[in-house]
Amino acid sequence: MNFFPNAKINLGLNITEKRTDGFHNLESVFVPVLWNDELEIIESDQTSFVSSGIEIPGEPNENLCLKAFYLVQSEFKLPPVRIHLKKNIPIGAGLGGGSSDAAFVIKGINEMFELNMNVEQMQNFARKLGSDCAFFIKNEPVFAFGKGDEFAPINIDLSNKYLVLVYPNVHVSTAQAYSGVKPKKPEYSLKDIINMPIKDWRSFMKNDFEQSIFKAFPKLYRLKQDLYSLGALYASMSGSGSTIFGIFEGIPPRIKVKDAQIHICKL
Ligand SMILES: C[C@@](CO)(OP(=O)(O)O)[C@H](O)COP(=O)(O)OP(=O)(O)OC[C@H]1O[C@@H](n2ccc(N)nc2=O)[C@H](O)[C@@H]1O
Ligand SMILES: Nc1ncnc2c1ncn2[C@@H]1O[C@H](COP(=O)(O)OP(=O)(O)O)[C@@H](O)[C@H]1O
Incomplete structure (x- = not known):
């Protein structure tokens, strides 16, 4: 199946305090953006990851897509998959591309293998992969706080912009x-x-x-x-x-x- 992980922007970003776990508490409004990677997940005889498009630093087995798959596989019985990612979203750009890829793998395998995870269960997997990652599960404008992985609804009208x-x-x-x-x-x-x-x-x-x-x-x-x-x-x-x-x-x-x-x- 094919999925299209999108980028995000931050409207405002206040870094409010350093936490005891080394991370920072922040406040920001996250907004999804129509700039997309292309993700293909297919059942296969062994699990693998390949990418095309923009070169991703690091080994393929360090890729957040595979990390997301193995994380879900640690709790659900899943067959091996072949993941192909065409990388279009610039890397290290403040656009959350890697986090989005990981979140879309979680959502993708939830759909493909009918795992019946709800939003909260998927967000909990995502939180383990990166502070930005949980946002991409619901993927709608939201006020983010904590590490950037806790959310409160907002009303924001960006139509025709x-x-x-x-x-x-x-x-x-x-x-x-x-x-x-x-x-x-x-x-x-x-x-x-x-x-x-x-x-x-x-x-x-x-x-x-x-x-x-x-x-x-x-x-x-x-x-x-x-x-x-x-x-x-x-x-x-x-x-x-x-x-x-x-x-x-x-x-x-x-x-x-x-x-x-x-x-x-x-x-
Ligand atoms: C700054 C933000 C704003 O949305 O986005 P990007 O610019 O990366 O897109 C995010 O907080 C990035 O989140 P994400 O990219 O998922 O970061 P993580 O992988 O969780 O953490 C990378 C490193 O950033 C620092 N970190 C991250 C989040 C946070 N709330 N406090 C931190 O201090 C930590 O040093 C951590 O080791
Ligand atoms: N699928 C992926 N796409 C992009 N980067 C990835 C991916 N998997 C792991 N990474 C690693 O995550 C780091 C941050 O990536 P990215 O999410 O693009 O940055 P940012 O959070 O600044 O938008 C990169 O340096 C890269 O090594």
């Missing part, structure tokens, strides 16, 4: 990005900001990773300013970077950025 994503070919390690941030309580509540008109988000909504990442890669800051100059209602880095996105009211103007990959979609 367009999204421009610019991936400037800069790979950011999530762990390193966290180590560059000093946690603090946010000045304004993200839950309140999200209810303001989008053009007002610019004054209140922050991504706490931007300061240190923009310092290390000044061209990312310039990209964000460029998106505002082109008419974005709101522009920000996604997650720990390096993707910079802009939200536009209508069809965005033509954008050309040297050495960058640009993806435009409806929100």
